[in-house]
Amino acid sequence: MKALLVAEYRDGQLLGSYQELIGFARQLGADCSMFLVGSGSALPAFEGTLYLADAAQVGDYNPDVHKQLLLSVIEQEQPDYIVFLHSSYGWDLAPRVACSLKASQISEVVEIKDGTMVVPVCNAKLRRQVTPNTQVTVLTLQAGAFGLAEPPTGSPEVKEVSTDAVGPITFTGYEAAEAGGVDLSKSEVIVSAGRGVGKPENVSIIEDLASALGGDYGASRPVVDSEWVEHNRQVGTTGQTVAPKLYVACGISGAIQHLAGMKKSEFIVAVNTDKDAPIGEVADVLVVADLKQFIPALTEKIKGG
Amino acid sequence: MKILVCIKQVPDMESKFKVDAAGTWYDNADLAWRMNEYDEYAVEQAVQLKEQAGEGDITVLSIGPDKVKEAMKKALAMGCDRGVHVSDDAVSSKEPYQIASIIAAFAGDKGFDVIFTGLQSQDRGSGQVGVLVGELLGLPSVTTVVDFNMEGDSVTAKRELEGGIRAVVKVATPALFTCQLGLNTPRYPTLPNIMKAKKKELLTIPVADLLDVDPRQQTAALFFPEKKGGGLVLEGEVGDLADQLVQILKEKTTVLS
Incomplete structure (x- = not known):
């Protein structure tokens, strides 16, 4: 069984998440090779073939160009x-790759069970075991689901790949995240507001508790999207990653993107009316209340x- | 300008779910249904685009049993012009490639300039359908869109990447966009618009007329995850709960000392 792992590189950096791909391939018991649009000066540690396209030549992410490069590697591999x-x-x-290959795609794999892939359903309240009907299968792995106990070692055998493909989408630049102001990563206590606060006036309830505990208040994505709390207080994948002594999640259901930003907190209290909310998975104490x-x-x- | 927006009806995620008799999906009984959250942003963006352009015709499409018309009526009340209901009582067993094929079969000869979908559904969450529709129709697709601006036939969109960074891209229409949370502020339908929506065209097409492909995957089993950890669950009267929690925080943390 062979797996082609697709590593990521952005703005001059190899992303450390490639290790999770290797962790997954080991669990699956697959021989692996890797594909990267990156740089020869930032190679992943890994024993095997690395198909490398030079980011300096290929440019920033362009779906059609990356698709063509990957399809040519798949053809060989x-x-x-x-x-x-x-x-x-x-x-x-x-x-895009699955469509070109007429392959099945299984998204957000969290576990391998009896050789088949398990994915979350309904905001992780349920799990689903999925079997492909196609020879080739495209997978995406949930961030953090497949780690490695030790960082991988070795140096890959590099095979350079290139393309002259162009696509209809033009990348024009990056926009940085909104500049901080509130650095929650230094806070010892964080009380966060989720959708369960119901309306913007209720955010003050969360601020009052944070202040009584001598901490700061934060928020989950929906509350920030609704503009009830400013973005520089957002906890999660697209906001800040925090690990305070105490994290109080108020009315936060616990989407994976939020959990990724706070699950390393020393002590987690969740307050939620829904006893089955996924936040219960990481909470030390779940208070079932309004x-x-x-x-x-x-x-x-x-x-x- | 012709705009297509694809929506899905999903259960409220706070529902108490049960596994169905076949053991491959959730039981549809006793659930409250609503428009998939990501799709609300798609509908809103379609309506804003028409308002900004001063012209346009928005078709909203949904696949499923008769009850998905409820979500479609909301989209019509938000400002879509016409609805296409692809009637399918077995929609929950269709996998993303089949869903995309149905949409592509419908859209193929209609000449839509802009297609909006949600980034993913809240229940299945594959995040594939929008991109697959684009690929099947040979249209460029831009995903995880958090900002959308169209001038002439050129769209500048911002894609949300990790850490709050955004990639700015340009593309000429016709094109497809998958909408991320926070793209806009979806409007609430007003009562007059709800009344007007009742008179809008809502065409029904049987799924068999549009579906011509076999599934590329299937669900072997649906189940509840094993509870990990085993955190303490406190229930009861609010005052007692507060006392209990203060006691726990004194014992287990240093924040109250």
Whole structure:
């Protein structure tokens, strides 16, 4: 069984997530080769063939160019699996490759069970075991689902690949994340507001508890998208990654993107009306209650000593 | 300008789910249904695009049993002009490639200038359908869009990458865009617009007229994840809960000392 792993490189950096691809291939028991549009000066540690396209020549991510490069490598390599991360890159590129290959794509694999792939359903409340009907299968892996105990070692045998493909989409530049202001990574206590706060006026309930605990307040994505809390307080994949002594998640269901930003907190309290919310997976204590009643009561007790 | 927006009806994610009798999907009974959250952004962007252009015709398409018309009516009340309901009682067993093939078969000869879809559905979450529709139609597709601006036939879109970084791309229409959360602020339909929506065209097409491909994958089993960790679950009266939690925080953390 052969797996072609698709590593990622952005803005001059090889992304460390390539190690998760190797971790997955080991669990699957597959021989692996790797594909990277990157640089010879930032090679992944790995024993095997690395098909390398020079990012300096190819330019920043262009779906059609990367697709053509990858298809030419697949043609040579004839893998059974083509494995991406379930990232903005994998999201974009994997279905294009699957479509060209007439292959099945299984998205956001979290586990291999009896040799088949398991993916989350309904915001991770359920799991689904999926079997492909095609010879070749394209996979995307959930970030963090397949790690390695030790970083991989070795140096790959590099085979250079290139293309003169162009596509209809033109990349014009990157825009940095909104400049900070609030660095939550230094906070010892963070109280975060999720969709469960219900309306912008209720954010003050969260701020009051944060202040009573001598900490800062944060928010999950939907609250930031609704502009109830500014983006520089967002915790999660597209915001900040935090690990305070205490994290209180208020009305946050626990989407994987949020969990990725806070699950390393020392002690996690979740307050949610839904006892089955995925936030319960990482919480040390889950308080099943309406935050609008519970948080003010808690704030009073803490202030009262 | 002809615009297509593809939407899905999904259960409310706070529902209490049960596995169905076949053991391959969730049981559809006793669930509250709504428009897939990502698709609300797609509908809103379509309506804003028409408003900005001062002209346009928006078709909203959804695949599923009769009840998906509820989500379609919301889209019509938000400002879509006409609905196409692809009638399919077995939609939950269709995999992403089949869904994309159905949409592509419908859209193939219609000459849409812009197609919007959600980035992914909240239930299945494959994140494939939009891109596959683009590939099947031979149209460029731009994914994870958090900003959209069209001038003439040129679109400048911002794609959300990890860490809040955005990639800015340009593409000429016809093209397809998959919408990420936060792209815009989806409007609430007003009562007059809900009334008007009832008079809008809602065409039904049987799925068999559009589906001509076999599934490339299938679900072997659907199940609940094993509970990991084993955190403490507290339930009861709010005052008691607050007392209990303060006690726990005193014992297990140093933040109250």
